[in-house]
Amino acid sequence: MPELPEVETVRRGLQPFMEGATILAVEQRRPDLRFPFPDRFAERLTGRRIEAVERRAKYLILHLDDGLGLISHLGMSGSYRIEQDDMSETPGDFKHERTKSAVHDHVVLQLGARDGTKRRIIYNDPRRFGFMLFAEPGELNAHPLIKGLGTEPTGNRLDGALLAKLFQNKAAPLKSALLDQRLIAGLGNIYVCEAMWRAELSPLRPAGSIAGENGAATEASERLAAAIRSVIADAIKAGGSSLKDYRQADGELGYFQHSFSVYDREGTPCPRAGCNGTVTRIVQSGRSTFYCPVCQL
Numbered sequence: 001m002p003e004l005p006e007v008e009t010v011r012r013g014l015q016p017f018m019e020g021a022t023i024l025a026v027e028q029r030r031p032d033l034r035f036p037f038p039d040r041f042a043e044r045l046t047g048r049r050i051e052a053v054e055r056r057a058k059y060l061i062l063h064l065d066d067g068l069g070l071i072s073h074l075g076m077s078g079s080y081r082i083e084q085d086d087m088s089e090t091p092g093d094f095k096h097e098r099t100k101s102a103v104h105d106h107v108v109l110q111l112g113a114r115d116g117t118k119r120r121i122i123y124n125d126p127r128r129f130g131f132m133l134f135a136e137p138g139e140l141n142a143h144p145l146i147k148g149l150g151t152e153p154t155g156n157r158l159d160g161a162l163l164a165k166l167f168q169n170k171a172a173p174l175k176s177a178l179l180d181q182r183l184i185a186g187l188g189n190i191y192v193c194e195a196m197w198r199a200e201l202s203p204l205r206p207a208g209s210i211a212g213e214n215g216a217a218t219e220a221s222e223r224l225a226a227a228i229r230s231v232i233a234d235a236i237k238a239g240g241s242s243l244k245d246y247r248q249a250d251g252e253l254g255y256f257q258h259s260f261s262v263y264d265r266e267g268t269p270c271p272r273a274g275c276n277g278t279v280t281r282i283v284q285s286g287r288s289t290f291y292c293p294v295c296q297l
């Protein structure tokens with residue numbers, strides 16, 4: 001299941017080839033993925049110029065020159081590949097060995113770049129849990145998938161002051177609050193576990209305990225914000241290399257080739273220097289939490 005860093009890696013791979021390009025033709029090879037394609041899908045995209053390739057949480061959004069937004073999600077196994085008009089894959093980092101099985105190529109966008117280069121952007125999805133939907137002009141921020149999303153965990157908006165304000169008076173465990181997409185958008189289980197370990201904060205403590213009086217920032221909230229940003233930044237870096245090196249033949253995604261400090265490491269020694277703890281797994285809200293009960297307080 002791709003998480004935010006993988007989606008951001010895909011966005012960064014697509015952006016230089018898509019932004020500014022015109023959609024010359026669209027091949028839609030089946031009526032649906034997880035959801036039916038929008039009415040007149042190919043017709044409405046054809047002839048449009050792509051103004052921006054954005055990501056919000058785990059959604060990729062193409063902004064088209066008539067104001068239409070194309071919201072897409074990779075589901076469990078979705079991926080994109082880029083082919084140039086000489087039929088070769090584009091050189092560079094952005095290639096996916098797993099997408100050679102053309103039977104799972106569901107959408108092909110023929111693009112014309114401003115310099116005249118023609119490319120195909122091919123969406124492949126063996127399990128078809130991905131989807132593509134339109135947001136009508138001016139309605140993206142009110143779209144049901146988008147409007148309730150909280151703050152992005154990348155960039156400088158997420159700081160100790162914001163976290164303290166979001167979490168103040170919350171009795172729910174810190175882990176649950178961090179996974180609440182209405183507060184912070186797109187943080188998944190893996191990155192929440194890793195960020196809490198980096199910040200030396202227990203997943204069990206009440207979320208509100210990182211806030212000071214009247215929701216003021218604290219040393220703990222600053223530490224947590226910094227940990228979230230650094231975990232995501234490191235994962236985006238690693239996401240690029242794992243995509244490039246991916247060589248599995250069964251179509252399953254092979255993200256997260258990098259190693260984690262606590263996630264999926266139950267029973268191993270805590271990697272923090274000077275800590276004698278053991279990584280422990282507990283279940284919170286039906287999902288595994290990995291943490292060190294000795295240094296995460």
Ligand SMILES: [Zn+2]
Binds near residue numbers: 270271276277
């Ligand atoms: Zn520890």
